[in-house]
Amino acid sequence: MRVEPLERALDYHFQRPQLLKQALTHRxxxxxxxERLEFLGDSILNMVIAMALYQRFGSLREGDMSRLRAQLxxxxxxxxxxxxxxxxxxxxxxxxxxxxxxxxxxxxLADALExxxxxxxxxxxxxxxxxxxxxxxxxxLADLDPERSLKDPKTSxxxxxxxRRLPLPQYAMADERGEAHARExxxxxxxxxxxxxxxxxxxxxxxxxxxxxxxxxxxxxxA
Amino acid sequence: MRVEPLERALDYHFQRPQLLKQALTHRxxxxxxxERLEFLGDSILNMVIAMALYQRFGSLREGDMSRLRAQLxxxxxxxxxxxxxxxxxxxxxxxxxxxxxxxxxxxxLADALExxxxxxxxxxxxxxxxxxxxxxxxxxLADLDPERSLKDPKTSxxxxxxxRRLPLPQYAMADERGEAHARExxxxxxxxxxxxxxxxxxxxxxxxxxxxxxxxxxxxxxA
Numbered sequence: 001m002r003v004e005p006l007e008r009a010l011d012y013h014f015q016r017p018q019l020l021k022q023a024l025t026h027r028x029x030x031x032x033x034x035e036r037l038e039f040l041g042d043s044i045l046n047m048v049i050a051m052a053l054y055q056r057f058g059s060l061r062e063g064d065m066s067r068l069r070a071q072l073x074x075x076x077x078x079x080x081x082x083x084x085x086x087x088x089x090x091x092x093x094x095x096x097x098x099x100x101x102x103x104x105x106x107x108x109l110a111d112a113l114e115x116x117x118x119x120x121x122x123x124x125x126x127x128x129x130x131x132x133x134x135x136x137x138x139x140x141l142a143d144l145d146p147e148r149s150l151k152d153p154k155t156s157x158x159x160x161x162x163x164r165r166l167p168l169p170q171y172a173m174a175d176e177r178g179e180a181h182a183r184e185x186x187x188x189x190x191x192x193x194x195x196x197x198x199x200x201x202x203x204x205x206x207x208x209x210x211x212x213x214x215x216x217x218x219x220x221x222x223a
Numbered sequence: 224m225r226v227e228p229l230e231r232a233l234d235y236h237f238q239r240p241q242l243l244k245q246a247l248t249h250r251x252x253x254x255x256x257x258e259r260l261e262f263l264g265d266s267i268l269n270m271v272i273a274m275a276l277y278q279r280f281g282s283l284r285e286g287d288m289s290r291l292r293a294q295l296x297x298x299x300x301x302x303x304x305x306x307x308x309x310x311x312x313x314x315x316x317x318x319x320x321x322x323x324x325x326x327x328x329x330x331x332l333a334d335a336l337e338x339x340x341x342x343x344x345x346x347x348x349x350x351x352x353x354x355x356x357x358x359x360x361x362x363x364l365a366d367l368d369p370e371r372s373l374k375d376p377k378t379s380x381x382x383x384x385x386x387r388r389l390p391l392p393q394y395a396m397a398d399e400r401g402e403a404h405a406r407e408x409x410x411x412x413x414x415x416x417x418x419x420x421x422x423x424x425x426x427x428x429x430x431x432x433x434x435x436x437x438x439x440x441x442x443x444x445x446a
Contacts, residue, residue: 036277039285043266043273050266051344054259062262121274126349181427183403204404 001090009085012120012132019123021092023115026108028094034115041118044126045073048133052141060146072140078110081136087112153214157189160220166193169216171209174199189216196220224313232308235343235355242346244315246338249331251317257338264341267349268296271356275364283369295363301333304359310335376437380412383443389416392439394432397422412439419443 003020007013014020019037027033049072053065060068071077082088088103091112102108120129151159158168175186185205189198189212196219200211226243230236237243242260250256272295276288283291294300305311311326314335325331343352371379380392398409408428412421412435419442423434 035285036283036288039288040273040277043270047266047270050263054263060259062258065259065262126353130349180406181408181429206404 001092003090006085006087006090010116010120010132011135012124012128014119014123016123019119020116023119024087024090024112025092026094026097026102026112028097028102029092034112037115037118037122038111039118040121041114041116042073044117044121044129045114045133048130049073049137051130052134052137056141056144057146064146068144068146072137072144075106075110077140078113079106081140082109082113085113085136087116153210153217157213157217157220160217161191166191169213171212173205187212189213191216191220194220224315226313229308229310229313233339233343233355234358235347235351237342237346239346242342243339246342247310247313247335248315249317249320249325249335251320251325252315257335260338260341260345261334262341263344264337264339265296267340267344267352268337268356271353272296272360274353275357275360279364279367280369287369291367291369295360295367298329298333300363301336302329304363305332305336308336308359310339376433376440380436380440380443383440384414389414392436394435396428410435412436414439414443417443 003014003017003024006020022032023034023037023041025033027035046069049069050065053060053068057065057068087109091103091108093102093108097103097105097108117129117133120132161168170190170192172188172190173185174188176183177186178184183203184201185203185208186199186201187205187208189200189209190196196216198212198215198219200208200213200215202208202211226237226240226247229243245255246257246260246264248256250258269292272292273288276283276291280288280291310332314326314331316325316331320326320328320331340352340356343355374382384391393413393415395411395413396408397411399406400409401407406426407424408426408431409422409424410428410431412423412432413419419439421435421438421442423431423436423438425431425434
């Protein structure tokens with residue numbers, strides 16, 4: 001597999017290509033895989049994003065910076081960056097994963113991207129990996145609107161519906177399962193006027209509602 | 224307050240002493256306090272320790288490195304480092320905190336230490352703060368024995384008692400409180416033969432048992 005196109009997309013050239021190869025190797029392919037590099041890369045990403053938020057938003061408090069960061073480093077954000085890099089095409093996967101479309105699986109893409117960050121750090125140090133992460137996240141950081149992204153999904157959904165003069169969503173408990181120490185709640189968010197019904201599952205009813213609202217908000221924005 | 228003794232203990236001299244001053248300012252003293260620096264420093268500490276574990280333990284898996292790191296960056300470990308630096312003496316605290324012994328409070332010490340790491344990063348960059356953290360943690364890292372520290376406290380306690388030919392500990396549910404979405408369990412660990420009784424509180428019975436066992440283990444090792 002020629003990795004030059006990936007290096008171009010990253011705007012980074014490896015001195016030790018072996019590190020990149022390892023970052024692209026899923027555990028289904030080899031025992032010498034990217035899991036340890038992912039551990040390292042995860043902490044690097046957290047730190048570089050912390051720094052970017054610290055410098056960009058001089059007046060945000062600690063808790064708000066934490067929430068914004070969580071949005072930027074969660075799996076779907078990483079998956080999106082990985083897809084822009086076409087990272088999936090460069091992965092070494094075991095046969096089972098290959099057949100079941102592992103090169104498109106969000107968790108595999110997100111882990112591999114973090115592993116690539118770990119590999120760049122080992123290859124060339126902190127400033128090199130900071131430059132790459134800052135550049136990959138430049139657009140996401142520029143688009144950040146703390147006012148908007150820090151609102152909880154239920155509030156945002158309510159406001160979005162009010163802006164369209166539509167009736168408010170309804171939340172219904174659909175299921176409650178698991179033993180006392182591992183209880184799970186499933187809540188449905190229903191917007192009759194738009195024929196939208198989404199589900200959220202969480203350890204508390206409140207979390208499940210917020211997740212259902214977030215899913216509905218996404219459908220609403222795509223509609 | 225002269226900060227030279229603290230700089231000597233850190234083996235680091237600030238180009239911009241204002242950053243150190245801010246890192247040492249608790250929110251009870253001023254709105255211009257160390258909370259944002261703490262956010263930054265926390266992510267730096269996590270990353271530097273991740274790197275140290277990655278390099279020191281070439282065969283540890285991701286999950287084990289995570290567990291070891293959690294032990295090194297949790298509040299009591301940070302408090303210990305802060306006490307070695309006599310960090311409490313240099314803090315700016317509001318009057319209420321001063322009177323109630325805030326300069327000895329573990330959470331205040333731990334937060335201030337992380338803020339100091341954030342300040343060093345802003346003052347002189349990543350390599351400078353890495354050098355300071357590596358040096359402050361050198362002994363803790365050298366003492367790490369993954370075999371031992373990765374065992375769960377209940378197992379370790381059982382083995383310690385067996386080694387002394389003592390009967391096994393007993394665990395008793397002492398309390399269950401809070402609403403469904405925020406349940407708390409309190410479990411007591413009782414070692415009759417040693418007149419040891421400790422308590423653990425957690426979101427599940429299992430966690431509470433492990434915390435009670437950890438506390439008992441500590442008493443046993445001090446006994």
